[in-house]
Amino acid sequence: MAVEPITEFIGAELTGVGYADLERDDVFGEFLDALNQHELVIVRGIELTPREQVELASRIGTPVPFVLERYRHPEIKEIMISSNEVRDNRPVGVARVGNFWHQDSTFVADPAPYTMLHGVNVPGTSGHTLFASAVDVYERLPEEWKQKIAGRTALHSVAKRLRIREDHVGLSVAELKAWIDHHHPKVEHPLVQTDPHTGREFLYGAPEYLDSVIGFDHNENAAFFDLLDELIQDEKRVYEHRWTRHDLVVWKTRTTLHAATDVEPGVGRTVHRVSIEVG
Numbered sequence: 554m555a556v557e558p559i560t561e562f563i564g565a566e567l568t569g570v571g572y573a574d575l576e577r578d579d580v581f582g583e584f585l586d587a588l589n590q591h592e593l594v595i596v597r598g599i600e601l602t603p604r605e606q607v608e609l610a611s612r613i614g615t616p617v618p619f620v621l622e623r624y625r626h627p628e629i630k631e632i633m634i635s636s637n638e639v640r641d642n643r644p645v646g647v648a649r650v651g652n653f654w655h656q657d658s659t660f661v662a663d664p665a666p667y668t669m670l671h672g673v674n675v676p677g678t679s680g681h682t683l684f685a686s687a688v689d690v691y692e693r694l695p696e697e698w699k700q701k702i703a704g705r706t707a708l709h710s711v712a713k714r715l716r717i718r719e720d721h722v723g724l725s726v727a728e729l730k731a732w733i734d735h736h737h738p739k740v741e742h743p744l745v746q747t748d749p750h751t752g753r754e755f756l757y758g759a760p761e762y763l764d765s766v767i768g769f770d771h772n773e774n775a776a777f778f779d780l781l782d783e784l785i786q787d788e789k790r791v792y793e794h795r796w797t798r799h800d801l802v803v804w805k806t807r808t809t810l811h812a813a814t815d816v817e818p819g820v821g822r823t824v825h826r827v828s829i830e831v832g
């Protein structure tokens with residue numbers, strides 16, 4: 554197996570490796586090491602059954618079943634199906650997942666540390682995934698901002714991105730806000746954290762899941778979020794993964810910022826996702 558960095562900020566592509574190789578302890582060890590050192594690893598065109606994908610995930614940690622039962626794989630509950638396809642008048646999976654910049658599930662108290670995707674049916678022409686490094690974002694903050702955020706805690710919330718459900722119809726905006734506060738209370742995370750594998754500092758939080766930095770006033774929060782958007786979306790620092798059939802993409806959720814891009818109309822796209830808990 555060869556490990557080739559994708560950019561100087563984030564990601565490594567692993568070549569010359571198939572599922573049978575990854576079953577070997579030494580090859581798996583190199584795979585895990587590449588993931589922990591590069592934040593994101595990609596193996597192009599690796600055939601995996603859903604069961605093999607979960608097997609591989611379970612060597613990294615413990616695959617966690619997706620919260621919404623109806624979007625789980627029918628036989629393998631640890632797989633969440635991300636799809637815009639419809640079969641027998643029923644959506645195959647969850648459509649429009651993560652189509653904005655974020656780190657996975659920062660709105661919960663203890664997000665699973667790894668995410669693994671396998672491209673089942675992926676158009677090469679759209680539905681790409683953008684990646685950026687939260688280490689790189691932190692490093693590029695102006696010194697005055699590094700000082701302003703040092704030691705601070707931020708509040709995270711899913712409120713800006715929560716989907717409106719059928720049973721919310723008829724609620725006033727105030728009632729909906731109260732419902733969100735009750736069912737999805739804001740959580741706190743230190744804004745600057747240290748990666749246990751590399752010892753590097755990174756920024757934990759992206760504007761869409763950030764509510765506010767504790768101790769900042771409205772103007773400071775707004776200025777900080779604008780700055781983050783600018784740093785995260787800097788095209789020169791973003792890796793765009795253009796999917797090919799059966800790509801395996803795994804990342805560390807805390808240090809990897811990412812965003813899904815739109816799928817062109819009339820084109821089907823299905824990806825199998827596993828969330829991996831450790832410890």
Ligand SMILES: [Fe+2]
Binds near residue numbers: 651656657811
């Ligand atoms: Fe995500």
